[in-house]
Amino acid sequence: MTFGKYIRNARENRLSEDRTFSVRQVAQRIGVEPSYLSKIERDQVAPPSEATVRLLAGELGEDADLLLAMAGKVSGDLRNIIMQRPQLFAELLRQLKDAPDHAIESVAREIRDGDW
Amino acid sequence: MTFGKYIRNARENRLSEDRTFSVRQVAQRIGVEPSYLSKIERDQVAPPSEATVRLLAGELGEDADLLLAMAGKVSGDLRNIIMQRPQLFAELLRQLKDAPDHAIESVAREIRDGDW
């Protein structure tokens, strides 16, 4: 699924229950030209900037990290976290590359519960 | 320490023991114009592309992840790892943001030792 198709789908789902989710009105609410949003949804242009993806995510009730990934980007705050300690996080991520989801979840849970 | 100063410093250290580490010769070995490397080292231009940073790291025997971080970038392979499972890694990284170094190291060690 491309970024555009995903957005179009999400927006149309909303539209079916709320007719303010037209291309024009959503575009206006997030502050871009309707024709631009239209092109985004048909993958006629590259996915928009991180800021615009976030606005879109908020508007459509979608997860920003997921949408950003579909847009080929990584959230700026995550980039900053990595850049603070690049070698440490580089090693960690490369270790976790092929780990199963539940392993990553359990690591996150351990840390959240503060047992370090 | 800026990217430029760090590179200049690293290169001059090498130069003191091996006179092939002049701006011109290093530039030639990594395939850029000498004037460009000169400007990079004096922070007169933004840090170069990821590819060039990597060549520079290899040439100077420095850690690529560290250099990339100084250049305000995150390694493309790490970005790809995150984009495979953006929500999972987003949560993990945000949890680890303020964790002490040793906690991150121990997590990496646990995973490496395969106990999941």
Add this chain to the structure above:
DNA sequence: TGTCATGTGTACTACATGGTACACGATTTT
């Protein structure tokens, strides 16, 4: 003393990014 390598200043460039502006025909609403 002439040659050669060194670092750097100036000017320019190709391509990517992230959009805007506006008109048009089709459909819907009143």
Add this chain to the structure above:
DNA sequence: AAAATCGTGTACCATGTAGTACACATGACA
């Protein structure tokens, strides 16, 4: 039937990115 709304096509643009090309003055050195 008129007015408003809809999605979209075409054209354009400002800024950023990642450099190249080349000349110049300086210092080493043989």
